Amino acid sequence: MTPRLVVVEIEKFFSTRAWFWTALLLAVVAAGAVAVMGLAAPYSDPPLPGIDTDQGVRAAVGVTALLAAVPALVGVVGMTSEYQHQTITPAFLAVPRRSPVVVAKVVAYAVIGAGYGVVAAAMVAASLAGSALVLDVPLGAGAPEIAGMLLRVVMAMTVYTMIGVGVGALVRHQLTAIAVLGGALYFLDQVLLVVPGVNTVYPYLPGGATAALTNFTLLAEQAGSETGLAMPDLLSPGAGAAVLAGYALAAVAVAVVLPVRRDVV
Amino acid sequence: MERTGVTIRVEGLTKHFGKVAAVQDLSFTAGPGVITGFLGPNGSGKTTTLRCLLGLVRPTGGEAVIGGRPYARLADPLRTAGASLEASNFHPARSGRAHLRIQCRTAGIPQSRVDDVLELTGLTDAANRATRGYSLGMRQRLNLATALLGDPSVLVLDEPSNGLDPAGIAWLRGFLRRLADEGRTVLVSSHILSEVQQTVDRVVVVYRGRGVAEGTLGELDPEGEGLERVFLRLTSDTPAEPAARTSGREDR
Numbered sequence: 308m309t310p311r312l313v314v315v316e317i318e319k320f321f322s323t324r325a326w327f328w329t330a331l332l333l334a335v336v337a338a339g340a341v342a343v344m345g346l347a348a349p350y351s352d353p354p355l356p357g358i359d360t361d362q363g364v365r366a367a368v369g370v371t372a373l374l375a376a377v378p379a380l381v382g383v384v385g386m387t388s389e390y391q392h393q394t395i396t397p398a399f400l401a402v403p404r405r406s407p408v409v410v411a412k413v414v415a416y417a418v419i420g421a422g423y424g425v426v427a428a429a430m431v432a433a434s435l436a437g438s439a440l441v442l443d444v445p446l447g448a449g450a451p452e453i454a455g456m457l458l459r460v461v462m463a464m465t466v467y468t469m470i471g472v473g474v475g476a477l478v479r480h481q482l483t484a485i486a487v488l489g490g491a492l493y494f495l496d497q498v499l500l501v502v503p504g505v506n507t508v509y510p511y512l513p514g515g516a517t518a519a520l521t522n523f524t525l526l527a528e529q530a531g532s533e534t535g536l537a538m539p540d541l542l543s544p545g546a547g548a549a550v551l552a553g554y555a556l557a558a559v560a561v562a563v564v565l566p567v568r569r570d571v572v
Numbered sequence: 573m574e575r576t577g578v579t580i581r582v583e584g585l586t587k588h589f590g591k592v593a594a595v596q597d598l599s600f601t602a603g604p605g606v607i608t609g610f611l612g613p614n615g616s617g618k619t620t621t622l623r624c625l626l627g628l629v630r631p632t633g634g635e636a637v638i639g640g641r642p643y644a645r646l647a648d649p650l651r652t653a654g655a656s657l658e659a660s661n662f663h664p665a666r667s668g669r670a671h672l673r674i675q676c677r678t679a680g681i682p683q684s685r686v687d688d689v690l691e692l693t694g695l696t697d698a699a700n701r702a703t704r705g706y707s708l709g710m711r712q713r714l715n716l717a718t719a720l721l722g723d724p725s726v727l728v729l730d731e732p733s734n735g736l737d738p739a740g741i742a743w744l745r746g747f748l749r750r751l752a753d754e755g756r757t758v759l760v761s762s763h764i765l766s767e768v769q770q771t772v773d774r775v776v777v778v779y780r781g782r783g784v785a786e787g788t789l790g791e792l793d794p795e796g797e798g799l800e801r802v803f804l805r806l807t808s809d810t811p812a813e814p815a816a817r818t819s820g821r822e823d824r
Protein backbone atom coordinates (compact mmCIF):
# COMPACT_ATOMS: atom_id res chain seq x y z
CA MET A 308 0.00 0.00 0.00
CA THR A 309 1.29 3.42 -0.88
CA PRO A 310 0.47 6.13 1.68
CA ARG A 311 0.75 8.74 -1.09
CA LEU A 312 -2.16 7.16 -2.93
CA VAL A 313 -4.30 7.08 0.22
CA VAL A 314 -3.65 10.82 0.58
CA VAL A 315 -4.72 11.25 -3.06
CA GLU A 316 -8.02 9.49 -2.37
CA ILE A 317 -8.64 11.69 0.68
CA GLU A 318 -7.78 14.74 -1.42
CA LYS A 319 -10.28 13.63 -4.09
CA PHE A 320 -12.91 13.16 -1.39
CA PHE A 321 -12.50 16.69 -0.04
CA SER A 322 -12.11 18.30 -3.49
CA THR A 323 -15.88 18.56 -3.95
CA ARG A 324 -18.55 19.66 -1.48
CA ALA A 325 -20.42 16.35 -1.29
CA TRP A 326 -18.59 15.33 1.90
CA PHE A 327 -20.00 18.33 3.74
CA TRP A 328 -23.62 17.80 2.76
CA THR A 329 -23.58 14.06 3.44
CA ALA A 330 -21.92 14.58 6.84
CA LEU A 331 -24.47 17.28 7.67
CA LEU A 332 -27.33 15.02 6.63
CA LEU A 333 -26.00 12.20 8.78
CA ALA A 334 -25.47 14.53 11.77
CA VAL A 335 -28.97 16.01 11.57
CA VAL A 336 -30.76 12.69 11.09
CA ALA A 337 -28.72 10.96 13.81
CA ALA A 338 -29.40 13.72 16.33
CA GLY A 339 -33.04 13.92 15.26
CA ALA A 340 -33.69 10.17 15.44
CA VAL A 341 -32.20 9.90 18.91
CA ALA A 342 -34.08 12.98 20.13
CA VAL A 343 -37.38 11.65 18.78
CA MET A 344 -36.80 8.24 20.34
CA GLY A 345 -35.70 9.79 23.61
CA LEU A 346 -38.40 12.45 23.92
CA ALA A 347 -41.29 10.45 22.46
CA ALA A 348 -40.61 7.23 24.36
CA PRO A 349 -42.81 8.13 27.35
CA TYR A 350 -45.78 8.89 25.06
CA SER A 351 -45.44 6.22 22.39
CA ASP A 352 -47.85 3.35 21.80
CA PRO A 353 -46.75 0.59 22.05
CA PRO A 354 -44.48 2.03 24.72
CA LEU A 355 -40.79 2.33 23.95
CA PRO A 356 -38.30 1.92 26.72
CA GLY A 357 -37.28 5.33 28.05
CA ILE A 358 -33.73 6.58 27.88
CA ASP A 359 -33.56 6.29 31.64
CA THR A 360 -33.33 2.53 31.06
CA ASP A 361 -30.41 0.60 29.67
CA GLN A 362 -32.66 -0.85 26.95
CA GLY A 363 -33.89 2.60 25.97
CA VAL A 364 -30.39 3.95 25.51
CA ARG A 365 -29.46 0.86 23.53
CA ALA A 366 -32.47 1.32 21.22
CA ALA A 367 -31.70 5.00 20.68
CA VAL A 368 -28.07 4.25 19.77
CA GLY A 369 -28.99 1.14 17.78
CA VAL A 370 -31.38 3.03 15.56
CA THR A 371 -28.42 5.16 14.48
CA ALA A 372 -26.73 2.13 13.00
CA LEU A 373 -29.56 2.05 10.47
CA LEU A 374 -28.13 5.33 9.15
CA ALA A 375 -24.99 3.50 8.05
CA ALA A 376 -26.58 3.59 4.60
CA VAL A 377 -25.43 7.23 4.36
CA PRO A 378 -21.68 6.49 4.50
CA ALA A 379 -22.34 3.34 2.44
CA LEU A 380 -23.70 5.57 -0.32
CA VAL A 381 -20.65 7.81 0.07
CA GLY A 382 -18.54 4.72 -0.61
CA VAL A 383 -20.63 3.83 -3.65
CA VAL A 384 -20.29 7.32 -5.07
CA GLY A 385 -16.55 7.40 -4.32
CA MET A 386 -16.05 4.37 -6.55
CA THR A 387 -18.70 4.88 -9.24
CA SER A 388 -17.83 8.53 -9.85
CA GLU A 389 -14.41 7.35 -11.04
CA TYR A 390 -16.21 5.47 -13.79
CA GLN A 391 -18.96 8.02 -14.39
CA HIS A 392 -16.49 10.86 -14.96
CA GLN A 393 -13.81 8.51 -16.33
CA THR A 394 -11.29 9.78 -13.81
CA ILE A 395 -10.30 6.13 -13.45
CA THR A 396 -8.48 6.52 -16.79
CA PRO A 397 -5.86 9.07 -15.67
CA ALA A 398 -5.51 7.23 -12.35
CA PHE A 399 -4.70 3.95 -14.10
CA LEU A 400 -2.43 5.74 -16.57
CA ALA A 401 -0.43 7.08 -13.63
CA VAL A 402 -0.38 3.70 -11.86
CA PRO A 403 -0.81 1.04 -14.55
CA ARG A 404 -0.52 -1.82 -12.05
CA ARG A 405 -3.86 -0.49 -10.80
CA SER A 406 -4.08 -2.45 -7.55
CA PRO A 407 -2.23 0.22 -5.49
CA VAL A 408 -4.89 2.72 -6.58
CA VAL A 409 -7.88 0.60 -5.62
CA VAL A 410 -6.32 -0.66 -2.40
CA ALA A 411 -5.66 2.97 -1.46
CA LYS A 412 -9.27 3.80 -2.25
CA VAL A 413 -10.61 1.07 0.04
CA VAL A 414 -8.24 2.12 2.85
CA ALA A 415 -9.15 5.79 2.41
CA TYR A 416 -12.87 5.01 2.46
CA ALA A 417 -12.50 2.87 5.58
CA VAL A 418 -10.99 5.96 7.24
CA ILE A 419 -13.69 8.18 5.74
CA GLY A 420 -16.43 5.76 6.90
CA ALA A 421 -14.99 5.83 10.42
CA GLY A 422 -15.08 9.63 10.19
CA TYR A 423 -18.79 9.55 9.36
CA GLY A 424 -19.23 7.13 12.27
CA VAL A 425 -17.52 9.59 14.62
CA VAL A 426 -19.77 12.40 13.39
CA ALA A 427 -22.86 10.25 13.98
CA ALA A 428 -21.60 9.07 17.39
CA ALA A 429 -20.91 12.62 18.54
CA MET A 430 -24.40 13.72 17.53
CA VAL A 431 -25.99 10.72 19.24
CA ALA A 432 -24.09 11.43 22.45
CA ALA A 433 -25.07 15.09 22.39
CA SER A 434 -28.67 14.28 21.56
CA LEU A 435 -28.91 11.68 24.35
CA ALA A 436 -27.49 14.15 26.85
CA GLY A 437 -29.83 16.87 25.62
CA SER A 438 -32.88 14.61 25.79
CA ALA A 439 -32.01 13.52 29.32
CA LEU A 440 -31.70 17.17 30.28
CA VAL A 441 -35.07 18.07 28.76
CA LEU A 442 -36.84 15.11 30.33
CA ASP A 443 -34.94 15.66 33.55
CA VAL A 444 -34.09 11.97 33.87
CA PRO A 445 -30.72 10.27 34.33
CA LEU A 446 -29.49 8.23 31.35
CA GLY A 447 -30.00 4.51 31.78
CA ALA A 448 -26.39 3.71 30.96
CA GLY A 449 -23.07 5.05 32.14
CA ALA A 450 -20.65 7.00 29.96
CA PRO A 451 -18.24 4.08 29.37
CA GLU A 452 -21.12 1.83 28.39
CA ILE A 453 -22.53 4.42 25.99
CA ALA A 454 -19.06 4.99 24.54
CA GLY A 455 -18.82 1.25 23.88
CA MET A 456 -22.17 1.29 22.05
CA LEU A 457 -21.09 4.30 19.98
CA LEU A 458 -17.84 2.59 19.08
CA ARG A 459 -19.90 -0.23 17.57
CA VAL A 460 -21.82 2.29 15.49
CA VAL A 461 -18.48 3.62 14.21
CA MET A 462 -17.41 0.07 13.35
CA ALA A 463 -20.66 -0.61 11.49
CA MET A 464 -20.35 2.60 9.49
CA THR A 465 -16.74 1.80 8.58
CA VAL A 466 -17.75 -1.61 7.25
CA TYR A 467 -20.79 -0.25 5.39
CA THR A 468 -18.62 2.33 3.65
CA MET A 469 -16.27 -0.42 2.48
CA ILE A 470 -19.26 -2.46 1.30
CA GLY A 471 -20.32 0.64 -0.63
CA VAL A 472 -16.95 0.82 -2.39
CA GLY A 473 -17.23 -2.89 -3.27
CA VAL A 474 -20.75 -2.51 -4.66
CA GLY A 475 -19.54 0.49 -6.65
CA ALA A 476 -16.69 -1.54 -8.15
CA LEU A 477 -19.10 -4.35 -8.98
CA VAL A 478 -21.87 -2.28 -10.57
CA ARG A 479 -19.95 0.83 -11.75
CA HIS A 480 -23.08 2.64 -12.98
CA GLN A 481 -23.76 5.18 -10.24
CA LEU A 482 -27.56 5.22 -10.05
CA THR A 483 -27.82 1.46 -10.46
CA ALA A 484 -25.26 0.95 -7.71
CA ILE A 485 -27.12 3.31 -5.38
CA ALA A 486 -30.39 1.48 -6.10
CA VAL A 487 -28.77 -1.92 -5.53
CA LEU A 488 -27.23 -0.88 -2.24
CA GLY A 489 -30.26 1.02 -0.98
CA GLY A 490 -32.52 -1.86 -1.95
CA ALA A 491 -30.30 -4.40 -0.23
CA LEU A 492 -29.89 -2.44 2.99
CA TYR A 493 -33.34 -0.93 3.45
CA PHE A 494 -35.61 -3.35 1.64
CA LEU A 495 -34.17 -6.83 1.20
CA ASP A 496 -32.99 -7.18 4.79
CA GLN A 497 -36.38 -6.18 6.16
CA VAL A 498 -38.40 -8.22 3.68
CA LEU A 499 -36.38 -11.33 4.35
CA LEU A 500 -36.93 -10.73 8.04
CA VAL A 501 -40.66 -11.42 7.68
CA VAL A 502 -40.52 -14.31 5.19
CA PRO A 503 -40.97 -17.54 7.17
CA GLY A 504 -38.15 -19.99 6.65
CA VAL A 505 -36.02 -17.48 4.81
CA ASN A 506 -35.72 -15.22 7.81
CA THR A 507 -33.25 -17.62 9.33
CA VAL A 508 -30.60 -15.96 7.14
CA TYR A 509 -31.40 -12.51 8.57
CA PRO A 510 -28.78 -12.72 11.35
CA TYR A 511 -26.14 -13.19 8.68
CA LEU A 512 -27.20 -10.26 6.49
CA PRO A 513 -25.48 -6.90 7.01
CA GLY A 514 -28.54 -5.53 8.80
CA GLY A 515 -28.87 -8.52 11.11
CA ALA A 516 -25.16 -8.58 11.87
CA THR A 517 -25.23 -4.86 12.63
CA ALA A 518 -28.24 -5.33 14.91
CA ALA A 519 -26.32 -8.07 16.72
CA LEU A 520 -23.23 -5.88 17.02
CA THR A 521 -25.19 -2.98 18.47
CA ASN A 522 -27.50 -5.33 20.39
CA PHE A 523 -30.46 -3.60 18.74
CA THR A 524 -33.36 -6.03 18.67
CA LEU A 525 -36.24 -3.60 18.34
CA LEU A 526 -36.68 -4.12 14.59
CA ALA A 527 -36.79 -7.90 14.86
CA GLU A 528 -39.11 -7.78 17.86
CA GLN A 529 -41.44 -5.36 16.12
CA ALA A 530 -41.54 -7.54 13.01
CA GLY A 531 -42.20 -10.55 15.18
CA SER A 532 -45.03 -8.98 17.13
CA GLU A 533 -46.72 -7.64 13.99
CA THR A 534 -46.49 -10.83 11.93
CA GLY A 535 -46.70 -13.32 14.75
CA LEU A 536 -43.70 -15.09 13.23
CA ALA A 537 -40.94 -16.63 15.25
CA MET A 538 -37.94 -14.37 14.81
CA PRO A 539 -34.51 -15.84 14.39
CA ASP A 540 -32.15 -15.15 17.25
CA LEU A 541 -29.53 -12.56 16.47
CA LEU A 542 -25.91 -13.55 16.66
CA SER A 543 -23.82 -12.57 19.62
CA PRO A 544 -22.22 -9.12 19.29
CA GLY A 545 -18.82 -10.73 18.65
CA ALA A 546 -20.20 -13.01 15.94
CA GLY A 547 -22.05 -10.04 14.41
CA ALA A 548 -18.76 -8.17 14.26
CA ALA A 549 -17.11 -11.18 12.62
CA VAL A 550 -19.86 -11.41 9.99
CA LEU A 551 -19.52 -7.69 9.26
CA ALA A 552 -15.75 -8.10 8.95
CA GLY A 553 -16.44 -10.88 6.45
CA TYR A 554 -18.58 -8.51 4.38
CA ALA A 555 -15.81 -5.92 4.56
CA LEU A 556 -13.26 -8.44 3.30
CA ALA A 557 -15.55 -9.54 0.48
CA ALA A 558 -16.06 -5.89 -0.47
CA VAL A 559 -12.30 -5.29 -0.48
CA ALA A 560 -11.76 -8.35 -2.69
CA VAL A 561 -14.40 -7.17 -5.18
CA ALA A 562 -13.17 -3.56 -5.10
CA VAL A 563 -9.59 -4.58 -5.81
CA VAL A 564 -9.91 -7.54 -8.15
CA LEU A 565 -12.56 -6.28 -10.59
CA PRO A 566 -11.07 -2.86 -11.49
CA VAL A 567 -7.62 -4.44 -11.85
CA ARG A 568 -8.81 -7.10 -14.28
CA ARG A 569 -11.39 -5.31 -16.38
CA ASP A 570 -10.73 -3.30 -19.52
CA VAL A 571 -11.16 0.45 -19.12
CA VAL A 572 -13.04 1.55 -22.21
CA MET B 573 16.40 19.82 -25.39
CA GLU B 574 18.28 16.55 -25.90
CA ARG B 575 16.06 13.52 -25.70
CA THR B 576 16.72 9.89 -26.35
CA GLY B 577 14.03 8.92 -28.81
CA VAL B 578 11.39 6.44 -27.74
CA THR B 579 9.56 4.44 -30.41
CA ILE B 580 6.02 3.15 -30.33
CA ARG B 581 5.66 -0.28 -31.90
CA VAL B 582 2.41 -2.12 -32.50
CA GLU B 583 2.82 -5.70 -33.68
CA GLY B 584 0.02 -8.02 -34.75
CA LEU B 585 -2.35 -6.32 -32.33
CA THR B 586 -5.76 -7.95 -32.04
CA LYS B 587 -8.61 -7.10 -29.69
CA HIS B 588 -12.00 -8.78 -29.53
CA PHE B 589 -14.88 -7.43 -27.45
CA GLY B 590 -17.10 -10.49 -27.24
CA LYS B 591 -17.72 -11.39 -30.87
CA VAL B 592 -16.71 -8.01 -32.19
CA ALA B 593 -13.19 -7.80 -33.55
CA ALA B 594 -12.30 -4.18 -32.84
CA VAL B 595 -8.68 -4.52 -33.96
CA GLN B 596 -7.26 -7.29 -36.12
CA ASP B 597 -3.59 -8.03 -36.64
CA LEU B 598 -2.58 -4.38 -36.71
CA SER B 599 1.09 -3.43 -37.00
CA PHE B 600 2.76 -0.05 -37.26
CA THR B 601 5.48 2.07 -35.69
CA ALA B 602 5.73 5.71 -34.66
CA GLY B 603 9.17 7.16 -34.11
CA PRO B 604 10.68 10.16 -32.36
CA GLY B 605 10.88 13.62 -33.87
CA VAL B 606 7.90 13.19 -36.16
CA ILE B 607 4.16 13.55 -35.82
CA THR B 608 2.41 10.35 -36.81
CA GLY B 609 -1.24 10.63 -37.76
CA PHE B 610 -3.39 7.64 -36.86
CA LEU B 611 -6.32 7.85 -39.22
CA GLY B 612 -9.50 5.97 -39.80
CA PRO B 613 -13.25 6.47 -39.89
CA ASN B 614 -15.20 6.43 -36.64
CA GLY B 615 -15.39 2.90 -35.25
CA SER B 616 -12.32 1.66 -37.09
CA GLY B 617 -10.45 0.69 -33.92
CA LYS B 618 -8.29 3.77 -33.34
CA THR B 619 -9.31 4.33 -29.73
CA THR B 620 -9.13 0.62 -28.88
CA THR B 621 -5.60 0.50 -30.32
CA LEU B 622 -4.51 3.51 -28.27
CA ARG B 623 -6.10 2.02 -25.13
CA CYS B 624 -4.19 -1.23 -25.71
CA LEU B 625 -1.01 0.79 -26.14
CA LEU B 626 -1.68 2.51 -22.80
CA GLY B 627 -2.43 -0.65 -20.85
CA LEU B 628 -6.09 0.24 -20.31
CA VAL B 629 -7.37 -2.57 -22.51
CA ARG B 630 -5.84 -6.03 -22.55
CA PRO B 631 -5.07 -7.16 -26.12
CA THR B 632 -6.49 -10.48 -27.29
CA GLY B 633 -3.31 -11.04 -29.26
CA GLY B 634 -0.15 -9.32 -30.39
CA GLU B 635 1.48 -6.46 -28.54
CA ALA B 636 1.76 -2.71 -28.36
CA VAL B 637 4.93 -1.40 -26.75
CA ILE B 638 6.57 1.90 -25.92
CA GLY B 639 10.36 1.83 -26.03
CA GLY B 640 10.14 -1.96 -26.24
CA ARG B 641 8.00 -2.38 -23.10
CA PRO B 642 4.29 -2.71 -22.53
CA TYR B 643 2.95 0.46 -20.85
CA ALA B 644 2.22 -1.37 -17.60
CA ARG B 645 5.89 -2.35 -17.30
CA LEU B 646 7.29 1.15 -17.78
CA ALA B 647 9.34 2.16 -14.76
CA ASP B 648 7.88 5.65 -14.72
CA PRO B 649 4.87 5.65 -17.05
CA LEU B 650 3.82 9.33 -16.98
CA ARG B 651 7.40 10.48 -17.48
CA THR B 652 7.71 8.18 -20.48
CA ALA B 653 4.35 8.60 -22.17
CA GLY B 654 1.62 11.19 -21.76
CA ALA B 655 -1.85 10.53 -23.07
CA SER B 656 -5.03 12.39 -23.75
CA LEU B 657 -8.00 10.15 -24.44
CA GLU B 658 -11.68 11.04 -24.33
CA ALA B 659 -12.85 14.62 -24.25
CA SER B 660 -13.31 14.61 -20.51
CA ASN B 661 -11.74 12.58 -17.74
CA PHE B 662 -12.22 15.11 -15.01
CA HIS B 663 -14.68 15.36 -12.18
CA PRO B 664 -17.03 18.24 -13.11
CA ALA B 665 -16.93 19.75 -9.63
CA ARG B 666 -13.13 19.84 -9.44
CA SER B 667 -11.10 22.71 -10.80
CA GLY B 668 -8.59 22.16 -13.58
CA ARG B 669 -5.85 22.86 -11.08
CA ALA B 670 -7.22 20.30 -8.60
CA HIS B 671 -7.41 17.71 -11.37
CA LEU B 672 -3.76 18.30 -12.28
CA ARG B 673 -2.66 18.34 -8.65
CA ILE B 674 -4.36 15.01 -8.00
CA GLN B 675 -2.77 13.51 -11.10
CA CYS B 676 0.67 14.79 -10.05
CA ARG B 677 0.36 13.27 -6.63
CA THR B 678 -0.96 9.97 -8.02
CA ALA B 679 2.09 9.70 -10.26
CA GLY B 680 4.59 11.11 -7.77
CA ILE B 681 5.40 14.12 -9.94
CA PRO B 682 6.38 17.41 -8.23
CA GLN B 683 3.45 19.81 -7.85
CA SER B 684 5.48 22.56 -9.52
CA ARG B 685 4.65 20.94 -12.86
CA VAL B 686 1.01 22.01 -12.48
CA ASP B 687 1.74 25.67 -13.12
CA ASP B 688 4.16 24.75 -15.92
CA VAL B 689 1.61 22.79 -17.92
CA LEU B 690 -1.18 25.30 -17.26
CA GLU B 691 1.10 27.96 -18.72
CA LEU B 692 2.09 25.75 -21.68
CA THR B 693 -1.53 25.10 -22.64
CA GLY B 694 -2.80 28.60 -21.94
CA LEU B 695 -5.13 27.52 -19.15
CA THR B 696 -3.69 29.54 -16.28
CA ASP B 697 -6.63 31.96 -16.12
CA ALA B 698 -9.23 29.19 -16.03
CA ALA B 699 -7.29 26.90 -13.68
CA ASN B 700 -9.30 27.61 -10.56
CA ARG B 701 -12.73 27.17 -12.14
CA ALA B 702 -14.68 23.92 -11.91
CA THR B 703 -14.25 21.93 -15.12
CA ARG B 704 -18.02 21.66 -15.58
CA GLY B 705 -17.84 25.21 -16.92
CA TYR B 706 -15.10 24.41 -19.45
CA SER B 707 -15.74 24.55 -23.17
CA LEU B 708 -14.79 21.53 -25.26
CA GLY B 709 -11.68 23.39 -26.37
CA MET B 710 -10.65 24.08 -22.79
CA ARG B 711 -11.20 20.41 -21.94
CA GLN B 712 -8.88 19.44 -24.77
CA ARG B 713 -6.27 21.84 -23.42
CA LEU B 714 -6.65 20.39 -19.93
CA ASN B 715 -6.24 16.90 -21.42
CA LEU B 716 -3.09 18.06 -23.14
CA ALA B 717 -1.86 19.66 -19.92
CA THR B 718 -2.47 16.36 -18.11
CA ALA B 719 -0.52 14.48 -20.79
CA LEU B 720 2.42 16.87 -20.40
CA LEU B 721 2.68 16.66 -16.59
CA GLY B 722 5.53 14.13 -16.68
CA ASP B 723 7.36 15.96 -19.50
CA PRO B 724 7.17 12.66 -21.43
CA SER B 725 9.12 11.56 -24.50
CA VAL B 726 5.99 10.06 -26.05
CA LEU B 727 2.61 11.69 -26.55
CA VAL B 728 -0.48 9.69 -27.44
CA LEU B 729 -3.41 11.93 -28.31
CA ASP B 730 -6.85 10.69 -29.29
CA GLU B 731 -8.67 13.25 -31.47
CA PRO B 732 -7.04 16.23 -29.73
CA SER B 733 -8.49 18.74 -32.18
CA ASN B 734 -12.12 17.78 -31.53
CA GLY B 735 -13.99 20.84 -30.37
CA LEU B 736 -11.19 23.31 -31.07
CA ASP B 737 -12.01 26.45 -33.03
CA PRO B 738 -9.83 27.41 -36.01
CA ALA B 739 -7.51 29.46 -33.82
CA GLY B 740 -7.25 26.54 -31.41
CA ILE B 741 -6.46 24.13 -34.23
CA ALA B 742 -3.72 26.42 -35.52
CA TRP B 743 -2.34 26.67 -31.99
CA LEU B 744 -2.43 22.88 -31.57
CA ARG B 745 -0.60 22.41 -34.87
CA GLY B 746 2.25 24.67 -33.79
CA PHE B 747 2.27 23.11 -30.37
CA LEU B 748 2.55 19.52 -31.65
CA ARG B 749 5.24 20.58 -34.10
CA ARG B 750 7.29 22.07 -31.30
CA LEU B 751 6.90 18.91 -29.21
CA ALA B 752 8.05 16.75 -32.12
CA ASP B 753 10.96 19.10 -32.85
CA GLU B 754 12.09 18.56 -29.28
CA GLY B 755 12.60 14.91 -30.20
CA ARG B 756 9.34 13.55 -28.83
CA THR B 757 7.29 10.83 -30.43
CA VAL B 758 3.84 12.20 -31.22
CA LEU B 759 0.98 9.88 -32.20
CA VAL B 760 -2.26 11.68 -33.01
CA SER B 761 -5.49 10.01 -34.00
CA SER B 762 -8.02 11.85 -36.11
CA HIS B 763 -10.74 11.49 -38.67
CA ILE B 764 -10.53 15.11 -39.80
CA LEU B 765 -8.23 14.91 -42.78
CA SER B 766 -7.90 18.46 -43.98
CA GLU B 767 -6.38 19.39 -40.68
CA VAL B 768 -4.24 16.26 -40.37
CA GLN B 769 -2.68 16.92 -43.75
CA GLN B 770 -1.20 20.14 -42.45
CA THR B 771 -0.11 18.69 -39.12
CA VAL B 772 1.41 15.26 -39.57
CA ASP B 773 4.56 13.88 -41.21
CA ARG B 774 3.56 10.24 -41.42
CA VAL B 775 0.23 8.49 -41.41
CA VAL B 776 -1.09 5.11 -40.37
CA VAL B 777 -4.53 4.35 -41.83
CA VAL B 778 -6.85 1.82 -40.21
CA TYR B 779 -10.16 0.60 -41.50
CA ARG B 780 -12.42 -1.91 -39.77
CA GLY B 781 -9.71 -2.73 -37.28
CA ARG B 782 -7.04 -3.51 -39.87
CA GLY B 783 -4.09 -1.47 -41.05
CA VAL B 784 -4.55 -0.45 -44.68
CA ALA B 785 -1.63 1.90 -45.21
CA GLU B 786 1.42 3.34 -43.50
CA GLY B 787 3.94 5.84 -44.76
CA THR B 788 4.90 9.46 -45.16
CA LEU B 789 2.44 11.82 -46.79
CA GLY B 790 4.62 11.80 -49.90
CA GLU B 791 4.58 8.02 -50.10
CA LEU B 792 0.83 7.72 -49.68
CA ASP B 793 -0.08 10.57 -51.96
CA PRO B 794 2.63 10.74 -54.64
CA GLU B 795 0.28 12.42 -57.11
CA GLY B 796 -0.55 15.17 -54.65
CA GLU B 797 -4.26 14.58 -55.11
CA GLY B 798 -4.95 15.24 -51.46
CA LEU B 799 -5.04 13.03 -48.42
CA GLU B 800 -8.83 13.03 -48.40
CA ARG B 801 -9.12 11.24 -51.74
CA VAL B 802 -6.42 8.73 -50.82
CA PHE B 803 -8.12 8.14 -47.50
CA LEU B 804 -11.56 7.65 -49.00
CA ARG B 805 -10.18 5.16 -51.46
CA LEU B 806 -8.39 3.22 -48.73
CA THR B 807 -11.38 3.15 -46.46
CA SER B 808 -14.21 2.34 -48.86
CA ASP B 809 -15.59 -1.10 -49.59
CA THR B 810 -15.77 -0.51 -53.34
CA PRO B 811 -12.49 -1.66 -54.83
CA ALA B 812 -10.22 1.12 -55.94
CA GLU B 813 -8.03 1.02 -59.02
CA PRO B 814 -5.40 -1.65 -58.26
CA ALA B 815 -2.55 0.77 -58.94
CA ALA B 816 -3.62 2.95 -56.08
CA ARG B 817 -3.54 0.16 -53.54
CA THR B 818 -1.00 0.53 -50.84
CA SER B 819 0.92 -2.13 -49.06
CA GLY B 820 -0.68 -3.82 -46.12
CA ARG B 821 -4.16 -4.12 -47.52
CA GLU B 822 -4.92 -7.78 -47.45
CA ASP B 823 -8.32 -8.07 -45.92
CA ARG B 824 -10.70 -7.76 -48.83
